[in-house]
Amino acid sequence: MRDPGHLPAPDDTGSATEERYAYQAQAALRAVMEMLAGGEVLHVTCEHFEDVLVARSCSTVPGGVTLWDFQQVKSRETQGSWTLSRVLRSKALASLLRTHRALKEHKDLTYLLTVGVEGPLSSDTDVRAVAQGRGGSTAERLYKIAKHLDADPGETAEFLRLVRIEELPDRYELERRNRDVLFELAPHLRVGEVEALHADLLSRVTLAMRGRLGPRWQALVTQLDVPETILRKRLTPQKLRDVALRLTRPDLADYVRASRLAVQAHPYPEVGSPGMPSLSSVYVPQRLYRVMFESGQPRSSPADQSPGDAADASAFLGRALVCLVLAGPGGGKSSLLRAVQADSAERWLACEDQGPLGVTVPATALLGSPLPGALAAAATTQLAAFALQRTLSDELFLSRPAQGACWLVLVDGLDEITDRDDRQNLLRTLANFAAEPDPLYRFVVATRPLPEKDLGILGNDVPRYQLMPFSRSELFSAAQRILDGWGVPDSGDAAGRFVRVLDDAYVTEFARNPLMMTMLCQLYAADPGQSLPATRGALYAKFTDLLHRHMSGRGQSGVRSQAEAAMARFGPTALSRAHDLLDQLPDTIDSLASGLLSGSEASWVSALADQDSARRPRAVPEDDWKDFLASVLRRSGLLTRSGHGFSFLHQTLQEYCAARHIARDPSSHAAELDRLLAPWRENAGNPWGAPLDTASYIGFLIDPGTASPTDPTASLRALAVPGNIRGCLLIATQLSLGTLLADKRKPLVRAASQAMAAASADPDSEATERVWAANVLAELDLQEGTIALETLVDDRLLDEEFNEDPHSPDFSDRLLAARSLLELHPQRGKDACHRLVHDLYLYDSVRVRAAEVLLAVGDERACPALEYLAEADIHFDDRLGAANRLAPLDPEAAVRMLHKLIEDYRGDPDWLDWCKTAAQALTDLGDPRGRQIIGELSVGL
Known part of the structure; x- marks a missing residue:
């Protein structure tokens, strides 16, 4: 004892x-x-x-x-x-x-x-x-x-x-x-x-x-x-680690303490009172899937799924020197990074073995600034609201947080850098930092999907993780946490009613997006009896209207009452101008959003001051008027203030406001839509190289919720043809965003589905393009896409050209289809891979790779498949590869297979070196006969 x-x-x-x-x-x-x-x-x-x-x-x-x-x-x-x-x-x-x-x-x-x-x-x-x-x-x-x-x-x-x-x-x-x-x-x-x-x-x-x-x-x-x-x-020392840190490195202790509180602020917009609950109280972890790239096409791998909670995510994402986190608009990227930063601070204090310490920085803040200075400025701005006691210095981020530890730099919003050269230069800079011996920094870059030629700067070896939307089973728990965070009574019952309302409104898929879920919950909490919006544009319209009504309320907390209190002392003209400004504020913000989206760099306060509705009354001093304009922008509910001025709480809010402004002028709307759709009309090879960063903004321009003056159906219908996989991908993306949920757009989705079904079944088309078409079809119609991929897996003519040119098995289109099928329907995907293992018409290395895929997804047939291939009548190096892959799983079987392989070939001098390689593998497995066989083979030279 x-x-x-x-x-x-x-x-x-x-x-x-x-x-x-x-x-x-x-x-x-x-x-x-x-x-x-x-x-x-x-x-x-x-x-x-x-x-x-x-x-x-x-x-x-x-x-x-x-x-x-x-x-x-x-x-x-x-x-x-x-x-x-x-x-x-x-x-x-x-x-x-x-x-x-x-x-x-x-x-x-x-x-x-x-x-x-x-x-x-x-x-x-x-x-x-x-x-x-x-x-x-x-x-x-x-x-x-x-x-x-x-x-x-x-x-x-x-x-x-x-x-x-x-x-x-x-x-x-x-x-x-x-x-x-x-x-x-x-x-x-x-x-x-x-x-x-x-x-x-x-x-x-x-x-x-x-x-x-x-x-x-x-x-x-x-x-x-x-x-x-x-x-x-x-x-204990563990319980006093934060105190010990305050004694030795007070700036680092201050940073860690504030970082632990960073999940108190929710990155999404809120309406109503008393305000958005803390992110930590409503945060529902999402799953991360490893994205594989084959033939330039992204595919998720269920074998590389990370655990869902933030604690595991911080360790999971910190393994690589650089990794990417991909998610669509409102997909939970910022929430994940905040949770990882807070959790890394918690774990960093708690564990003897200190891992990377997270620090979040907007990607735009890294342009034109040395990394340590940008980190210090961003962290100071972000954490000022969490009782940060000092301005963080560059020196803090120039040294390790502890011996052997490094900084985990969480770069948010790479896609918000609009210039492609700037994006690529930033990625090169991060890669160079990570390539240093014993690097001080590791990087997690969060972004919407971008063209492969942008992300390709990092190479395909850099891990890429897809942040998955809520599953249907997660919707209830997510709704309950969010509603409970707002203090809705009986949140469990309320969440059940909310999910039923989602089903009744046919927007359940729409709600799987975390931002959409948060906004829908807020609208539901504000009026549980109302109907929910049918499209993304309609949701944003309803949400921003609720924001404006809340801001303009005449209670003591309303901005009108406060404007009257601030401007009354300057006379009736100032008071009238203030009311005019508030009346026109939604249109004004829309106009400014459009200007910013097109590249304007003017500050929000200065840009607002230049509007006719916001001209300064003569009786009001300039500083007082600017302070009033800043308070109005801050209270709009759409914007947040940072060290660089104001910015939208979420990029999709800016896109919606800009689209609403453009939609007021039919000619401008038509010209803007034509400009943005032009790259999607080109069927230039790989559809995944399309400008995916424009898809969300296009969605708002074509959504009836933005009250667009012209019907874009004809323009979109022209994309839905078998020869344009890229255009059909845009339609599929709009469906996933919730743009095309209205009944009047369903024919467009059907047309795109028919076009992709025809493209995937066309025997005269390139094999890889047929697989791409089947993948897009699966995003439009899951059942039909699954059937199309199964058909391609079993099409022995699909790899005909490939079999004449034996290169990497990763370029087998049949295996590509099987791996795509794994994501959509795991059991069907496993069965497809198992069929490929036993397909005598398939190239040998592809069969071995199919067995490895089975192994990666934990299928019980993987080991028997490798054993079967290790003694099958296939190429020597493929048999050897199967035996080596089997070795850590079943050493005895691997030893048997290697002996069988050597016996089959040792009499043929052309295979002598291969036999010696197999004998060395026996030695590595601890079989004493391996060294003896090497000696016998060497004597025979």
Whole structure:
């Protein structure tokens, strides 16, 4: 029994006045600060057996035994020194004797028993002897103590050898000394910071004395080796890591503390009162899938799915030096990055093995600025609302957060950099930083899907993860958390009704998008009886209208009331101009959004001031008017203020407002739509190289919810032809965005589906293009797309040209179709791969790769498939590859297959080197015959 935390205390009858309690806390604080200073204290436990239990590493005892110091702390009610009689009357020795009796049978415990007394000991020989562990050195003293304790003299003598008495300073001096220790440990801190640290530490000690230390103990304790009740009383280095960090690196401690709070702010827009709940209270983790690239086409791999929670995501994404997170508009990218940053700070403090520490930065902030400076500026701006105490410096991000640790730079919104050259240059810069020996930074880049020629700068070896929308089963839990976060009563029942409303309105697929889900929940919470919008544009129209009505309310919190209070003193003209501005604000924001989308770089306040509706009244000073304009923009609900001025809360809000502005002019609308659709009319090879970053904005331009003056059906119908896979991909993208959900657009979806069905079945088309067409068909019509992919997997003519040109098996179009099928229907995809393994018409390396795919997705047929191929009548190196792949899974089978392979070919001199390679594989597996076979083969040369 090496830890007394496992033992029940002999009694728990102690009671104390607040005054003695405070002194006891200061006494315990001495050991806590010794632990912080790197001394021999391992941890401190309060109110278990005695007032304070200090565990020390006993360096003088062989084997590194822990020395347990059980301390009784006694404050004095009157002045005067401590005599032996006074110590006995304090009952400190009686309490320590009970502890001794409870512990002495445990021979593996090394312990001391200490009485800490406030004030000096008297010069009395008896009390001095007890203080030094010699209390039983005279019979008279031993008898006196034993009689007082009602104990046997022999037991008392053994007990007193373990007892020490320590003189402690008075309460004021003890507190001063504790503060002085903090000043010594951290001379760089300001007086106020030291005072705050002292108060924080004292508070934690007091909580430990009351058994209420936490509530984060479970996350901070690496091993639950004692009961929870003891852990709530125990101060450990893990629990004090943030304090230790504040002593040594206050800027880093400030950053970590604020980062842990970063999930309090939700990145999505909100309407209503009292406001958006914290992201941490409503955040529903999403799944990440590894995106594979074959023939330039992205495909998700279920074998590489990450766990869904943020804790696992932060470790998962931090493995690679650079990785990409892809999701459509409102797909949850910003929420994920915020959650990862906060969780990495939590884990970083909690774990001995410190991993990467996250820092989020907008991609646009990295243009034209050195990386450390951009990180410092972005982090300071982002965390200012979370009680960040200092402006973060470049030096913080020029050094490691801890030895062996690095910064996990979370780059948000690569797609918001509109210039392609700037995007590519930024990716090159990040790749160069990551390529340095022992790099200081790792990067996670979040973006909407972009053309492959943009992302290809990083190469196909850089991991790419698709952030998946909510599954149907996740919709209910997501709705419940969101509605509960807004305080909707009976959130479980409300979430059930909400999901039924989604089904009734045929917008369930639409709601799988996190941003759409959040907005729909807000509209539902505002009026549970209303019907939900049928398209994305209609949702944004309803949502922005609700934002404007909320902003323009005449309550005390409404912007009109505040505008009247601010402008009334400047006269009726100023007041009238303010009301005109508010009336025209939606149209004005739409106009400014369109200008910004087309490349204008004017600041929002300056751009607004240039509008006729926002001209400054003569009576209003310029600074007052600019402050008023800034407050109006901030209260619009659409914008947020950052270090660079105002920006939209979400890019889709800017796209919607810009589209609504364009839609007011039929000629401008037609010209803009024609410009944006032009690249989608080109069937220039790979459809995945299309300008996917424009798809969301196009969606708002064609959505009836934006009240477009012209019907774009004809333009879109021209895209839905078999020869234009790229154009049909745009239609499929609009369907997934919720643009084409209205009944009048269903014929367009059917036309695109028919076009892709025809393209995938056309035997005269390129094989890869047929697979692409089947993939697009699956996005338009899941059932038909699945059937088309199965048909292509089984089409032996599909790889006919490939079989004449044996190159990488990853370019097999039949295998490409099978892997696509895996994502859509896992069981059908597995069955398809299994059929490919046994297809004698297929190139040998493709059959082996199909078996590896089965292995990657955990299919039980994978090992038998590899064993079958390792002895099949296929090419030597493919048999060898199958055997090597089998080796870590079934070594005995792999050894059999390798021997069989060698025996089949060892008589043929053309295969001698291959046989030696197989024999070396036997040796690597520990088969002693492998070296013998190599020798025999070498002799035969």
